[in-house]
Amino acid sequence: MAEYLLPDSLSEATEIIAEHGRALAIVAGGTSAMRCGTCRGKHGRGILCLECPGPRLVSVPNAAFVMGIQRLGLDGVAPANGGLGFGAGLSLSRLQASAPIPALRAAARQVGGPALRNMATVGGNIFERQPYGDVAVVLLALDASLTFAERDGERSQTLAAFYADGAKQGGLLTRIDCAAPDGEVVFLKCGRRRFNSPTVVTVAVCIALDGGKVRRARIALGGAGAHPMRCAAAEELLIGAALDPTSIAAAAAAAADACDPATDVVASEWYRRRMVATYVRRALGEIEQGS
Amino acid sequence: MTAKILSLNVNGRDETILCDGLTTLQEVLRDQLGLLTSVKDGCTQGGCGSCSVLVDGELWLSCLAPVAALAGRAVMTLEGLKQSAGIAAIQQSFIDNSAAQCGFCTPGMILTVKALLDANPEPSHDEILEALSGNLCRCTGYLPIVEAVKDAAARLSGGADAARASEGREG
Numbered sequence A: 001m002a003e004y005l006l007p008d009s010l011s012e013a014t015e016i017i018a019e020h021g022r023a024l025a026i027v028a029g030g031t032s033a034m035r036c037g038t039c040r041g042k043h044g045r046g047i048l049c050l051e052c053p054g055p056r057l058v059s060v061p062n063a064a065f066v067m068g069i070q071r072l073g074l075d076g077v078a079p080a081n082g083g084l085g086f087g088a089g090l091s092l093s094r095l096q097a098s099a100p101i102p103a104l105r106a107a108a109r110q111v112g113g114p115a116l117r118n119m120a121t122v123g124g125n126i127f128e129r130q131p132y133g134d135v136a137v138v139l140l141a142l143d144a145s146l147t148f149a150e151r152d153g154e155r156s157q158t159l160a161a162f163y164a165d166g167a168k169q170g171g172l173l174t175r176i177d178c179a180a181p182d183g184e185v186v187f188l189k190c191g192r193r194r195f196n197s198p199t200v201v202t203v204a205v206c207i208a209l210d211g212g213k214v215r216r217a218r219i220a221l222g223g224a225g226a227h228p229m230r231c232a233a234a235e236e237l238l239i240g241a242a243l244d245p246t247s248i249a250a251a252a253a254a255a256a257d258a259c260d261p262a263t264d265v266v267a268s269e270w271y272r273r274r275m276v277a278t279y280v281r282r283a284l285g286e287i288e289q290g291s
Numbered sequence B: 001m002t003a004k005i006l007s008l009n010v011n012g013r014d015e016t017i018l019c020d021g022l023t024t025l026q027e028v029l030r031d032q033l034g035l036l037t038s039v040k041d042g043c044t045q046g047g048c049g050s051c052s053v054l055v056d057g058e059l060w061l062s063c064l065a066p067v068a069a070l071a072g073r074a075v076m077t078l079e080g081l082k083q084s085a086g087i088a089a090i091q092q093s094f095i096d097n098s099a100a101q102c103g104f105c106t107p108g109m110i111l112t113v114k115a116l117l118d119a120n121p122e123p124s125h126d127e128i129l130e131a132l133s134g135n136l137c138r139c140t141g142y143l144p145i146v147e148a149v150k151d152a153a154a155r156l157s158g159g160a161d162a163a164r165a166s167e168g169r170e171g
């Protein structure tokens, strides 16, 4: 039995977090946190249920308290400083309908089916286990930053630093912000079927060209390591180079080398690594074609 | 004591329910309110769509929704919608196109089609496939279902306004 808390304000929410610490689980849309195995939640939800004979699933381990974020007003779109800003509680269907960048809309649209997207949030997607986090991969290519609410104020961190740290930073995520992209952004998902597919790998690239040469490159991968990751080796190869089949092939090979995908029921490590190369090549190719 | 009492509007009626932090909407509809068995207990992982309901008119998966977050919101199951003209046309299209075999996925399918046609009265083939992508059927192979959706769209586009007007609050 877990007690459900539905605070009405951020100050109330941060008090709850400070008071309950590890005994508290934050649940946004619940599409990951509320899943359960054949025990029908008897052994917990969103946890790796070792007692269940059937499908073992991973979410709210031993939480005595569950906090909902629905009344915190985090479901809006609020651009700050000419950039893009999303509340952590914004649903993926609203992101799909309203995000100003096509790549973000495309990523949201490819998460689950329509009912799932009505519930699932952008914030929840950032904490999602690999290979998921499709939207987070685009946000990483946009060099987004996260804002967490704390009892004595706010704390910000780049999404890249958050993942490089092992996504350990706890607390209540309130917003995700990024500057308006300078450059082209492309998102591609490698799945097993056209709609509502589990993720094999995802790739998001943000490339700025200047006089035919790459001035800025951000390449983000999902399903390719413990967390969504930037691919510095591939980015460095591109910067200063012309975006052509040779540089694209080199970047794709560097990405495949640098990643460290897992084997699961969706795909093997072997297959994912090859798909990283293929999809990085395709994503950069789209930008080359369009330039 | 961690259980809470809250009120929830289900199929147009205010209901008082007892829940804890992890009680799902699906459990409440099936077990506490009894007999709302159009809401199926399928995968409990959000993967099959057979537990679909409408929450304030939006399609949701009741197996993943912590019910405690829904205080004061309006939930519609197929039982609550079955009198409406739109639903009757979709049901008839499913019957006429042999789109139901064992019937387990059918209530979720019909709610999904209702949500689709409310938002997009003339969906393309691809839009239908995308809209149904969260609902699994293990019998029909989907073709009859897609045909039924096209048929329902055609039936409703004739009298769409009339159908919606007769649906009242959930339209």
Ligand SMILES: Cc1cc2nc3c(=O)[nH]c(=O)nc-3n(C[C@H](O)[C@H](O)[C@H](O)COP(=O)(O)OP(=O)(O)OC[C@H]3O[C@@H](n4cnc5c(N)ncnc54)[C@H](O)[C@@H]3O)c2cc1C
Residues within 6 Å of the ligand: A025, A026, A027, A028, A029, A030, A031, A032, A033, A034, A035, A069, A088, A089, A092, A110, A111, A112, A113, A116, A119, A120, A121, A122, A123, A124, A125, A126, A127, A128, A131, A132, A133, A134, A135, A171, A172, A173, A174, A196, A197, A198, A199, B045, B046, B047
């Ligand atoms: C059938 C199915 C298909 C799916 N397909 C995809 C897919 O294709 N691609 C994909 O990326 N994902 C997929 N998912 C995973 C998941 O639905 C999404 O990633 C979703 O965005 C998670 O958001 P949520 O709001 O439901 O998170 P929740 O389940 O509510 O929370 C997930 C985690 O994030 C934490 N959290 C959430 N919000 C906050 C916050 N504001 N502050 C701090 N912590 C927070 C929670 O504590 C929890 O640990 C799928 C899930 C299902 C069930």
